[in-house]
Amino acid sequence: MISHKIRFLFLFALIWSYSCQDDQDKSDFGLTYPDYFPAPHYQFGKNKLTREGFELGRALFFDPILSIDSTISCESCHAQGHAFADHNTALSTGIAGLSGTRNSPALFNLAWQPIFMWDGGINHIEVMPLAPITNEVEMGQDMEGAIKKLNNHPTYSKRFRSIFGEKPIDSQQLFYALAQYMSMLVSYNSKYDQYRQGKSTLTADEDDGLQIFRAKCASCHTEPLFTDYSLRNNGLEILNDDLGYGRITLETSDNHKFKVPSLRNIALTYPYMHDGRFRTLDQVLDHYDSGIVQYTNLDPLLIQNGQLGIPLSQEDKLKLKAFLHTLSDFTFTSNPLYSE
Amino acid sequence: MKFLNSILIFSTFLFLTFTSCKKEDDQPKQGEVTIEFDHVWGSAEGEFSLNKELTHPMLGEKMTFTLFKYYVSNVRLKAKDGSWYTMPESYFIVDADASGSNKVVVPNVPGGEYTDVEMMFGVDSLRNASGAQTGALDPAKGMFWSWNSGYIMVKAEGTAPTSTDGTFAFHLGGFKGENKVQTVKSYNFGTTALVVDGEREAEIHMLANPARLWHGAEKLAVKSKNHMPNALAKSMTTNFYDVVRFDHIHN
Numbered sequence: 374m375i376s377h378k379i380r381f382l383f384l385f386a387l388i389w390s391y392s393c394q395d396d397q398d399k400s401d402f403g404l405t406y407p408d409y410f411p412a413p414h415y416q417f418g419k420n421k422l423t424r425e426g427f428e429l430g431r432a433l434f435f436d437p438i439l440s441i442d443s444t445i446s447c448e449s450c451h452a453q454g455h456a457f458a459d460h461n462t463a464l465s466t467g468i469a470g471l472s473g474t475r476n477s478p479a480l481f482n483l484a485w486q487p488i489f490m491w492d493g494g495i496n497h498i499e500v501m502p503l504a505p506i507t508n509e510v511e512m513g514q515d516m517e518g519a520i521k522k523l524n525n526h527p528t529y530s531k532r533f534r535s536i537f538g539e540k541p542i543d544s545q546q547l548f549y550a551l552a553q554y555m556s557m558l559v560s561y562n563s564k565y566d567q568y569r570q571g572k573s574t575l576t577a578d579e580d581d582g583l584q585i586f587r588a589k590c591a592s593c594h595t596e597p598l599f600t601d602y603s604l605r606n607n608g609l610e611i612l613n614d615d616l617g618y619g620r621i622t623l624e625t626s627d628n629h630k631f632k633v634p635s636l637r638n639i640a641l642t643y644p645y646m647h648d649g650r651f652r653t654l655d656q657v658l659d660h661y662d663s664g665i666v667q668y669t670n671l672d673p674l675l676i677q678n679g680q681l682g683i684p685l686s687q688e689d690k691l692k693l694k695a696f697l698h699t700l701s702d703f704t705f706t707s708n709p710l711y712s713e
Numbered sequence: 714m715k716f717l718n719s720i721l722i723f724s725t726f727l728f729l730t731f732t733s734c735k736k737e738d739d740q741p742k743q744g745e746v747t748i749e750f751d752h753v754w755g756s757a758e759g760e761f762s763l764n765k766e767l768t769h770p771m772l773g774e775k776m777t778f779t780l781f782k783y784y785v786s787n788v789r790l791k792a793k794d795g796s797w798y799t800m801p802e803s804y805f806i807v808d809a810d811a812s813g814s815n816k817v818v819v820p821n822v823p824g825g826e827y828t829d830v831e832m833m834f835g836v837d838s839l840r841n842a843s844g845a846q847t848g849a850l851d852p853a854k855g856m857f858w859s860w861n862s863g864y865i866m867v868k869a870e871g872t873a874p875t876s877t878d879g880t881f882a883f884h885l886g887g888f889k890g891e892n893k894v895q896t897v898k899s900y901n902f903g904t905t906a907l908v909v910d911g912e913r914e915a916e917i918h919m920l921a922n923p924a925r926l927w928h929g930a931e932k933l934a935v936k937s938k939n940h941m942p943n944a945l946a947k948s949m950t951t952n953f954y955d956v957v958r959f960d961h962i963h964n
Contacts, residue, residue, distance in 0.1 A: 543851055
């Protein structure tokens with residue numbers, strides 16, 4: 374009798390531990406990042422992160438179904454090999470060969486990003502895809518039409534139902550799935566990261582470059598994410614009527630301010646600036662050294678002792694470039710988890 | 714043993730009967746309250762409808778609305794005893810088309826007598842910045858700016874012969890700073906209370922006047938479009954919200 378009871382308890386414990394194990398396996402799918410990263414800004418909230426949801430988001434990211442004529446997907450302008458920036462083109466091509474006015478940004482570490490777009494106009498990762506999907510020169514697809522296509526699609530309608538339950542697909546489900554995929558794009562395996570984790574050492578030039586970087590660039594391109602997500606006027610010559618942040622706030626003091634981009638993967642994401650005007654890192658460094666244009670709202674960090682710009686010697690520039698190349702994360706650009 | 718069992722069953726039965734009776738005695742049935750927005754034109758309160766040529770009393774210009782929609786949210790009802798019933802997830806698009814979507818339906822209102830209704834015109838700032846939403850707040854409804862996150866809280870579109878391109882389109886919103894447009898208003902029903910008992914219809918009739926959007930505004934010949942949160946959006950919506958009034962209740 375007693376042994377029977379024990380056997381029963383044992384069986385119970387086994388079932389219990391097995392079910393716990395099962396839970397553990399499911400919750401293992403999540404954001405991973407090194408301990409020197411801050412806590413992510415996006416905490417998913419009601420959007421429950423699962424492998425299935427992530428994979429659905431990935432399928433949608435690669436599928437031109439979200440554009441009006443099924444010719445452009447998110448991936449058309451955000452390619453993994455370029456850290457999810459466009460294929461080294463200044464301005465991307467949308468539906469029917471149309472083109473916008475700004476450079477496609479690279480996509481990674483978005484869960485840490487509080488605002489989106491070059492002008493910071495979008496306040497949440499979940500509603501970010503609304504802009505490229507509906508923009509007339511990008512995917513040109515109204516949301517109602519996009520949702521209709523997904524509901525009429527045999528595979529997608531099934532996949533959405535298995536994740537979000539037995540109800541028609543709505544834009545929230547689409548945005549949740551895309552947010553799961555986009556948030557999971559975490560880049561933290563560059564040589565710089567290996568160095569931070571004590572797994573690699575920097576060359577003398579790279580190390581010198583890091584010191585120059587910390588002295589002259591890091592107040593805006595703050596480690597470890599290499600941006601402080603602020604909006605600043607960095608003294609670019611005005612080439613068109615893009616007001617940047619000023620378009621959002623309608624304050625003239627915000628005109629021509631743009632979001633500070635991360636410098637991670639910077640060697641892979643040329644051309645540079647909000648409009649892709651600089652093709653090389655040399656041009657970028659020359660701009661900060663000697664190309665700064667004076668504006669009333671020019672970022673104060675770009676005027677030191679009455680002198681415009683950040684003085685950089687030729688040697689500084691070489692060393693800075695050597696360091697910037699340590700920010701390329703080839704594990705990220707070749708991670709099969711992110712590709713279809 | 715058998716005797717004990719039957720006592721237990723009997724007492725459980727007694728308990729259930731007693732408690733269910735009590736519930737019915739104390740609480741009048743909950744019911745549905747409908748808030749209907751009727752649209753009128755100008756201070757003369759003339760007929761307003763879509764696809765009908767109207768003359769703006771102040772601008773003196775002709776205009777034909779093809780679309781008129783606005784958000785109403787956070788509906789609350791004040792009971793006679795001073796307590797409030799707050800509707801959860803309370804977001805609505807009031808649409809002036811003839812499809813009956815000019816009605817805001819508040820379900821599951823506890824039975825009782827109500828003296829006031831409170832509502833927000835627009836969408837609270839929290840929901841403007843909380844990511845993807847559903848229902849009336851679904852961006853697919855066309856009432857959310859893609860490039861400058863936030864709800865279009867009033868949307869008025871149509872044609873006007875005096876406008877330079879023959880059309881007008883006012884997308885008005887903004888949820889933060891000095892140009893935030895969302896506004897809480899409350900309305901007292903006067904001497905008669907609204908009875909909710911699950912049987913009688915409980916309707917609150919409101920009157921809204923879209924002509925007020927252009928109260929003291931520039932002519933459509935000068936300004937026929939607005940697509941962003943700004944001072945104009947603030948003044949137009951304020952003028953519109955301020956004269957939405959309680960008309961009568963229907964019980």
